[in-house]
Amino acid sequence: GAGVSQTPSNKVTEKGKYVELRCDPISGHTALYWYRQSLGQGPEFLIYFQGTGAADDSGLPNDRFFAVRPEGSVSTLKIQRTERGDSAVYLCASSLTGAGGNTGELFFGEGSRLTVL
Amino acid sequence: GENVEQHPSTLSVQEGDSAVIKCTYSDSASNYFPWYKQELGKRPQLIIDIRSNVGEKKDQRIAVTLNKTAKHFSLHITETQPEDSAVYFCAASGAGRRALTFGSGTRLQVQP
Secondary structure: OOOOEEEOOEEEEOOOOOEEEEEEOOOOOOEEEEEEEOOOOOOEEEEEEEOOEEEEOOOOOOOOEEEEOOOOOOEEEEEOOOOHHHOEEEEEEEEOOOOOOOOOOOEEOOOEEEEEO | OOOEEEEOOEEEEEOOOOEEEEEEEOOOOEEEEEEEEEOOOOOOEEEEEEEOOOOEEEEOOEEEEEEOOOOEEEEEEOOOOHHHOEEEEEEEEEOOEEEEEEOOOEEEEEEO
């Protein structure tokens, strides 16, 4: 597709359940980012991939959060034992080279809205 | 790590007036400063960016200024229009760290 695609667009789950959120970046973009956005706040950095490897995972809040990008394209954000405080919009973005690089613009997806009851 | 502060949190202007949003950053190594616009329920989209080797950049009605010494940068929108109404986020990234740190956002309302 032409843009960053995220699925599901909405996910409602119960406290304690496991969820997976998927991101399909723009073809050819080597950098992929996951952000979390709560109502009225700016996007909060979670993790950044360059190719298949996590170049920076310093934003992951705890070990319940994990992300993979096994083939350097699609990425999955995994949240174990969900808590009500995990409720937010999870944004994925991709970039040709990474923020700050010569072609560093981040292109965001529409987000996955996670609600933990 | 990097910390980005943004103000004001809300800004209301009359159509045709100018709007200014200001951000400060903490990491003196940061060298890339983009601004994103997010309409209600939509994805953030880049509107303008500036790198640390320039002090000002302009694109039609939008301009961004950077003061590296003071570690602050600002977004200026002139001749505002109702379609400029949105939430605007500043961000920063540093050398060697290709992840953006975002400010908390400014909700701009342009009154017709």
